[in-house]
Amino acid sequence: MTFISCLMTLLKEKFMKDLFVMFLLLMASASVRAEVTIDNPWVRATVPQQKFTGAFMQITSSTPARLVAAQSPVAEHLEIHEMKMESGVMKMREVPGLSILPGKVVQLSPGGYHVMFMGLKHQVKDGDMVPIKLIFERPDRQNEVVEIKAIARPLNAGSEKSE
Incomplete structure (x- = not known):
């Protein structure tokens, strides 16, 4: 695996983790709403x-x-x-x-x-x-x-x- 492909894999994983964390935060804040x-x-x-x-x-x-x-x-x-x-x-x-x-x-x-x-x-x-x-x-x-x-x-x- 080349340096570039390793870097791309890490960036994709970090992006997916960040996206998942943002999703969890959004869901948590929505559930606090009194409705x-x-x-x-x-x-x-x-x-x-x-x-x-x-x-x-x-x-x-x-x-x-x-x-x-x-x-x-x-x-x-x-x-x-x-x-x-x-x-x-x-x-x-x-x-x-x-x-x-x-x-x-x-x-x-x-x-x-x-x-x-x-x-x-x-x-x-x-x-x-x-x-x-x-x-x-x-x-x-x-x-x-x-x-x-x-x-x-x-x-x-x-x-x-x-x-």
């Missing part, structure tokens, strides 16, 4: 001049994630809220985040967890499609943004699935 899924998103429609409403949905993730924020062009500010009974009184409060465990469904519904829209810029009418950006924090402290459109349901809508 959040949002099902049945909806927003409660409002009356004229109303400044608040809520968004509801089911959230699942294949890896640990945490819903930490939300944004929408239809409101000045969005917060993650929880409603619960305390000493016989229903109370609502902002929560700093909502943990999403792998494979578990987290239900955002009236009377429980929800995304609160504050400072609505206009009325949300039945049938409107409301854009929402949900911001999730992954275990590596990187954020993942999931953009959805939630249909507005009538004021008296519960958490039942729309047809």
Whole structure:
């Protein structure tokens, strides 16, 4: 074997090793992604001049994630809220985040967890499609943004699935 052919063989082997290492790194970084899924998103429609409403949905993730924020062009500010009974009184409060465990469904519904829209810029009418950006924090402290459109349901809508 000549010097040149030995060198070419070594370069090919090194290139293949480098390519394989890059492939493994790419696969590892892809597997860290939270892969959040949002099902049945909806927003409660409002009356004229109303400044608040809520968004509801089911959230699942294949890896640990945490819903930490939300944004929408239809409101000045969005917060993650929880409603619960305390000493016989229903109370609502902002929560700093909502943990999403792998494979578990987290239900955002009236009377429980929800995304609160504050400072609505206009009325949300039945049938409107409301854009929402949900911001999730992954275990590596990187954020993942999931953009959805939630249909507005009538004021008296519960958490039942729309047809």
